[in-house]
Every structure is written in structure tokens, then in C-alpha cells.
Amino acid sequence: MPIDLYLMNLSPPCRAVLMGIKHLKLDVNVKTVNLMAGEHLKPEFLKLNPAHTVPTLVDNGFSLWESRAILQYLFSKYAHNSPLYPTDLQKRATIDKLLNFDLSLNSSIFGAVTGKIFRGIEPTEQSITTFKNNLKLLETLIGDNKYVTGNELTIADLSVLATLSSLLVNDFKDLDEVPKVKAYNERLQRELPYYAEVHTGVAETLKQFIASKKIMAIELYMMPMSPPSRAVHMLLKHLNIAFKIKNIDLRNGQQFDADYAKINPVKKVPAIVDNGFNVWESRAIMQYLCNKYAPNSSLYPIDIHKRAIVDRLLYFDTFYYQSLREALILKVVRNVDPTPFQLTNYKNTIKQMDQLIGDNKYLAGNELTIADISALATSTVFCINDFEDLNDNVSHLKSWYNRLSHELPYFAEVNEPGIALFKKFNTSDESLTGSSLSLTDSYKECVYVFQMSISRVLTFR
Structure with missing residues (x-):
């Protein structure tokens, strides 16, 4: 039975999970949720996810939401002891740490960049500062490493990469001040064979969405x-x-x-x-x-x-x-x-x-x-x-x-x-x-x- 994945293609966390599924080569049934039409608030979806968020995963009757928890679950079940999410407690803790940091990074990008586009929320001076500080911290975390946790790809990279993809709204200009993050982002986009497939059409859809939002909220x-x-x-x-x-x-x-x-x-x-x-x-x-x-x-x-x-x-x-x-x-x-x-x-x-x-x-x-x-x-x-x-x-x-x-x-x-x-x-x-x-x-x-x-x-x- 294929996995059901409820998503919206404009959502970076949804794309993170989809990249994880592609990496694992799992059979997936993608179900697009129209948030604008309120489909995430329908009773049948609320039964799957009372938090009414995407992505939401259903695996043989088991329902799970929150993208990072989904990635942890998928790699624990379908790729036991994979380098992407190893069973070694210290290595796993390092990955979990970066997943939690990525949650803060994603939130700060919304506060400083995408919140204005999607919700008409003007960024505050504090939200811009938080965003820039998080980028600087990511720059430090990457350092001379190839990936965020060291020299092996992990699910933390999939999540961080999807989060950074939000910045395509301004052609990734925010990464000019953090060259290591910029190089990391560009390298992984080329390196991961499923990145282009998962992100196909996102830029165009986003441009159309931005154009529509130029009409006043x-x-x-x-x-x-x-x-x-x-x-x-x-x-x-x-x-x-x-x-x-x-x-x-x-x-x-x-x-x-x-x-x-x-x-x-x-x-x-x-x-x-x-x-x-x-x-x-x-x-x-x-x-x-x-x-x-x-x-x-x-x-x-x-x-x-x-x-x-x-x-x-x-x-x-x-x-x-x-x-x-x-x-x-x-x-x-x-x-x-x-x-x-x-x-x-x-x-x-x-x-x-x-x-x-x-x-x-x-x-x-x-x-x-x-x-x-x-x-x-x-x-x-x-x-x-x-x-x-x-x-x-x-x-x-x-x-x-x-x-x-x-x-x-x-x-x-x-x-x-x-x-x-x-x-x-x-x-x-x-x-x-x-x-x-x-x-x-x-x-x-x-x-x-x-x-x-x-x-x-x-x-x-």
C-alpha cells in the first residue's frame, strides 16, 4: 500500500518530506491540499491532522504530521541505520539538534521574508535581525563541512535545503552575506537528483502568487x-x-x-x-x-x-x-x-x-x-x-x-x-x-x- 502524502507544493516542509520519500524510493500517493479553499479545515482532514497543517502523512493507517517528525519516522522505518538518520545516539542527537534549529530558521524566514508575501505581515526590525542572526549561525554550523552535521548527508540537510528554498522569492540574494551557506545551497541543489523534480514549477507558481499578492491584501x-x-x-x-x-x-x-x-x-x-x-x-x-x-x-x-x-x-x-x-x-x-x-x-x-x-x-x-x-x-x-x-x-x-x-x-x-x-x-x-x-x-x-x-x-x- 503506497504512502499518502498530503501537501501543498508552495510549502518548504512539504518539499522536504517529498525529497525524503524520493531518496528512499518509496511508493507515494501525493494528495494536494487546497489551503485557499479551506480543504485543510474539512472534517475528514481534521481527523488525520487536528492541527490542520501540511504536510501530513498516512502510512498504512498511521497518521503523522510535522515534517521533521515525518522524516525521522520514514528513515527509522524504511532505512534503519541509514547515514541519513543513523541509530548511533550521538549522531542522531546531532541531527535532531539541527532539525530543531531548522524549525527556528524556517520561522525566522517567515517573519522577515515570506510572511509579507503570504499573509501581508510586515517584518519588524526584530524579525529581520533574528533572520540574519540565524543565517550567520547556519554559516558557522556549516563551516568547512560539506553538510550541516559533517561530511555525510542527513535528513537535516533535506529539511534545511527545503527551508532555504523559500528564499527564491528574492533570488537567494539574502545568501550573499553568508557565502558558505550560499555555496552549500547551490551544491546540494545540483547534487541531489530529486531536487529539481520536487521543485519543478515552484518558482513559477511562486511568481504567480507574488504577482497576485501585489494586489492589496x-x-x-x-x-x-x-x-x-x-x-x-x-x-x-x-x-x-x-x-x-x-x-x-x-x-x-x-x-x-x-x-x-x-x-x-x-x-x-x-x-x-x-x-x-x-x-x-x-x-x-x-x-x-x-x-x-x-x-x-x-x-x-x-x-x-x-x-x-x-x-x-x-x-x-x-x-x-x-x-x-x-x-x-x-x-x-x-x-x-x-x-x-x-x-x-x-x-x-x-x-x-x-x-x-x-x-x-x-x-x-x-x-x-x-x-x-x-x-x-x-x-x-x-x-x-x-x-x-x-x-x-x-x-x-x-x-x-x-x-x-x-x-x-x-x-x-x-x-x-x-x-x-x-x-x-x-x-x-x-x-x-x-x-x-x-x-x-x-x-x-x-x-x-x-x-x-x-x-x-x-x-x-
């Missing part, structure tokens, strides 16, 4: 306390799209600035700017992002019937959010008690959501869609009453929320700061209406984000 205008803002934030994370967050300080009326009014004349959050094109209203933004960046994704399927179901659920989520706002948010923001009608509507809407989920895994069936992401962000509002209404009376809704909040790897990162502020806001002992209460900046942001979202009320369904 998406700008997301948001406030952390806004559930609709967090819904868009989660989708951007899910699709692995490069974006920059632009926090709008509603407390100081930044949404009324002329510059922001040009982006969103309704003066609300969230809004995005994608290469000069402005979109506002969270659900419209999510539809747009899927249409452009993941047109074949099950998140927003192209099948007209399936898409209609997702659209219907997105509209329902608008009323779902409205009912939570009326019953929970207004009380803590404006000290306005919900009317009996609003409370009844709130309870009925929660029950409807529970019925819509039913025995399904997700809102629209058995596949995650943007309707789930939007409604999940909305459901974080239950934190106001410590989720007491998310109980066994709506067991489907409760189970759905608990499962997704743990299943989606970006949920905590995106939502926990806002939820924490929301809870802090709710525990205030003083009324915020007409009060002289002195609030912290983050506390004030809480007030304003929901005051500014009050006008989203929709009278008719």
Missing part, C-alpha cells in the same frame, strides 16, 4: 465586540486569505470620518476593501468572499438549490441576531428591558433555530457553510447570560454551538476577546444610561459597538 474594518465583524473575521481565517484588520473606534466616532464614510456610507461595521472594491453587511461580505476566493467550496455551494438553502439561513440569522439583541444586548447597553413580545419572539426564534438544526451536523445539512459561521458568531451573544438559555430545551442548538466552537480552530482566537469584554460589560453594577461611570477604553468600545448596531432593526420579515 483585503482590509477588514471591524470592532472585536461585533458578532457580524467576527463572522467575517472567522471566514477570512477559514479561507486562509491575506487580510489586515482596521479597527474602527466607534467610541470616538471614527465611523463618521469622511474617509470611512466613502467605504461604508451606512457607517457600520464590518466592511471590507478588496483591491478598491468596498463591501459592507457581514453576510454580503461572506457571500462575496466565497464567490471570489472559494467558488467551488461547499461553504457556499454553486448548486443553485444548495445555495438557496444557505441564503435562506443567512437571512434567518439576521432575525436570529435581532431577537438576541432585543432580549439581551439592549438590557446591558441601554438598560432597556425587553418587552413581553420581544421576550416571546426571542424564545420562539431560539426554538426555530433548534428545529432548523435538528439532527443535522450543520445548519444546512452535513457540511459546514457560511450560514454556520454567521450564526455561530451571533450565538456568542448568549454569553451575556452565561449561556443559561442555551440549555437542554434547545439541545440541538446547544450541541451545535458547543461542537463548532471546539471544531473550528480559529473560533477561540477570533471570539474569546470579544466574549470576555462582553461578560465584563454585563457584570457592571452601575447603569450606563445617563451615568457618570468612568469606563476603560475597551469597556467603552463595548457600549458603542452595540449602540451603533442598534439601527440594524428590521421591522418586517
